Amino acid sequence: MKRVFNFSAGPATLPQEVLQQVQSELLDWHGSGMSVMEMSHRDKEFMSIAQEAEKDLRELMGIPANYKVLFMQGGATAQFGIVPQNLARGKTGADYVLTGDWGKKAAKEAGKFLKANTAASSEGDKFTSIPDPATWKLDPNAAYLHITTNETIHGVQFKSMPDSRGVPLVADMSSDFASRPIDVSKFGVIYAGAQKNIGPAGLTVVIVRDDLIGQTLPGTFSIHDYKTVAENESMLNTPPCFAWYVCGLVFKWIKTNGGLAGVGARNERKAKLLYDYIDSQSFYKNPVKKENRSLMNVPFTLPNAELDADFLKGAKAASLLGLKGHRSVGGMRASIYNAMSEEGVTALVDYMKEFARTKG
Ligand code: PMP
Secondary structure (H helix, E strand, O other): OOOOEEOOOOOOOOHHHHHHHHHHOOOOOOOOOOHHHOOOOOOHHHHHHHHHHHHHHHHOOOOOOOEEEEEEOOOHHHHHHHHHHHHOOOOOEEEEEEOOHHHHHHHHOOOOOOEEEEEOOHHHHHHOOOOOOOOOOOOOOOEEEEEEEEOOOOOOEEOOEEEEEEEOOEEOOOOOOOOOOOOHHHEEEEEEOOOOOOOOOOOOOEEEEHHHHHOOOOOOOHHHHHHHHHHOOOOOOOOOOHHHHHHHHHHHHHHOOOOOOHHHHHHHHHHHHOOOHHHHOOOOOOOHHHEEEOOEEEEOOOOHHHHHHHHHHHHOOOEEEEOOOOOOOEEEEEEEEOOOOHHHHHHHHHHHHHHHHHHH
């Protein structure tokens, strides 16, 4: 069997132990005589899988009792519209802090339901920083304040969470969900697609505070209404059962690897390896302001774009895949989510050194 180091931005690498467990349980889950893929979502076997995943996630993140955990579909992209539909609550506008393309997309969708105000934006510096919160133009009557905790394309991440001055703080955590300890009680809503840090594509985790539920805009589909989804334990219709099951296994894997503090410390070490190397030489460059650099996605450029194809070809030969940067910024991007090993990052740095030595 061959396993490469997969630096893809998502879907992304999963822990090998989890994949092996999935493999061993694939045909006969716990003596049920069937695969999780084949089970009715209403049977007690799948109900136990679903409930255990929620319990483990609540424990890992310390989710307070006054928050619902919802397992939805449609990705983070669906939440771009679902959030304003649920949270407008009679207000006319919401504030958006734009630190990358995903935040821009979220604001654009929200604009279909309310006025999406740009409270701050770093587009002027090509999204290589986070605007100083002291300069944000926050509306005290906003329905909520939306941030993207980690901008996957630009490699920009909030290190501490901003003070939303009394309005609910909403976070798209798609690319740094469950990658470090956070204080859930600071947020009104947290949402994340699973396919980066916690599992396969198809599942979207939403954590929402109880008082924000139950006031959707008229015309909102039941399947997009946090209230009906919560009342039906995320099974108003058939959920993405298999993805839910795999996420549950990843939650257990995080628990056995030191919880969020453990994976968070490991994520810090991995990112440090890569940034320390990039900062120690002049062949590769990362444009992001140091204090805003992402621990999850590390974009870097070579001295000229003509070298990119060569770099990727050599990387592939060294079993380092998924390094091509997003088309909007070019260059390279190494995504080093929870399941990327320190060994993988070390192999990448070794390859980068060798490539720079021969081409520099
Ligand atoms: N937000 C962020 C920060 C993302 O990285 C992504 C996916 N790359 C999305 C939203 C969109 O997620 P999805 O594909 O699950 O809709």
